[in-house]
Amino acid sequence: MVMQRGGMGMRGRGRGRGIGGPGGKMQPPFIPHVPFDLVLAEPAFPPVRAVPQETEEAFQAALLKRNQDLTPSEKEANAVTNLVTKAQAVFDNLIVNPGNFDACIEEVRQVGPYKQGTMLTGTNVADFVIVLKTLPTKEANEALGNKVWESLKAKEPKEVLTMVATEKGFDLSNTEATARVQVTTIHPNLKKLEAGLHLDVKHCQAAHSAIKYSRWFEDNAQQPTIKTLVRLLRDLKRRFSGFEPLTPWMLDLLAHYAILNNPMCQALPLTSAFKRVLQLLSAGFFLPGSAGITDPCESYSVRVHTTMTLEDQDLVCLTAQTLLRVLSHGGYKQILGIEGNSSIVTEMSVWDGVVVNPLERAYEKPADVTGEEDMEAEAGDMEAE
Known part of the structure; x- marks a missing residue:
């Protein structure tokens, strides 16, 4: 069973360059899409209501405090x-x-x-x-x-x-x-x-x-904010099992992308970059069909998220979506681990009267598909880039 989450759906096998489809017709070339990114699209979507200054300052202080707590003595x-x-x-x-x-x-x-x-x-x-x-x-x-x-x-x-x-x-x-x-x-x-x-x-x-x-x-990543964000993301992975599939290399690239890849070509503040990571993952940044992040250390085009199975990609996405909803209602202390625990992604939580239910998986691996075949579903996409 295949369902869609955050953009283009999880696709099956047999998508390669020049491979004939039914009736001998050639398959169209694979063109990866770029999931919606509020930072890149901000000129077309001006903010209707600015976040209160005191809320933004409190979030910034919480991020810095958590980073200090996570930094070795x-x-x-x-x-x-x-x-x-x-x-x-x-x-x-x-x-x-x-x-x-x-x-x-x-x-x-x-x-x-x-x-x-x-x-x-x-x-x-x-x-x-x-x-x-x-x-x-x-x-x-x-x-x-x-x-x-x-x-x-x-x-x-x-x-x-x-x-x-x-x-x-x-x-x-x-x-x-x-x-x-x-x-x-x-x-x-x-x-x-x-x-x-x-x-x-x-x-x-x-x-x-x-x-x-x-x-x-x-x-490329000596900017202090990047190092701070990497440390915060590594802590998120450690506390939320849904982020376990993300490798340290993926987290390094995510932090670098979230902070430096923007129209102004200037480093985003830590609060904006942290939100952006969750927004990107929620929008399907690391799902099949997404352009994602091309590995800068490979001589050929490989999107780093394709090393994850389709199940893992779905798990990362749904975890980010749940956390983003919690963050949108002011639950940043629970997300950062300052208060509460990791149950906010597995159990219902209430934020000022708003109920946030954990999301369920959108992808279910067919019974006759093995782990290796699961990875082959992405191989055609990699070859076609």
Whole structure:
């Protein structure tokens, strides 16, 4: 069963460039639509009634307070920084002087929220990517982790430090922070990876993507409001399960788009940008057929939301629609987590006499459609762009 939500409906399979339809007729080219965006359409829709100044100021103060609450304390930040500094020194030394370590390191790069300046309090984790010149066997990965652990212990024998090998690399942890390391290899080696012998090729590719994302963020998203909005959106994802399908990369791009993509070519204030994110998602920004956001780190046109299943896209949309209705009636404290809890998207709530009922799904996956086929429904759209 397929129903429409926020614009063009969820489409099925068989939409590709030059594919013949019934009777041998050629299918029309796929042209993604741009969902309604009040910011871009504002000249055609002048506001009838301005939001009271005191309400806007209270919302701004709540956003800033929540951001402050979510920002790691000085103690937390120092704990992560100290571990990062020690680990980075060991990595740099291994590049110059690998000693008896057989695998050669091509590059070490910090990535993720710590590097971006969007880390949440209570998550004292810094992310690294290590690119090897050699093939990343599971044995080499564990040997690298042990080598780093031994080097750190040699400098501070009394420090409580653990190393745990993972499917992506290894984690180094002390009592206050964790350095999460992803291990990959240079691009020419990716096609040589063998299942069971080396680290999974998907994890290795994801590590390269993390480097690209980090570089893009560093070059394009240093505006302080963007970092604040990213932190607020990451908290929304953490508290509302309907936003779980949104990846950190999607949230980074959403924040950048909401703040900087506007007719004035100037950064929107935080209140307007936060509302705009919910408005965009509610209008179908991340639904099939939407232009969405083209991944700036891919050499070919890929809309970032197409990595989600159709069910996940629908879930994100209905969650945003429910939250937007709550926000429109003054429930920003509950949305931000200052008051109340996440039940506002799963249970009925009343705001000054206005009842807000949680929305139900508009898309139901047919019983004979598997998860992989669900993704294929979007593949034709991607190919046709």
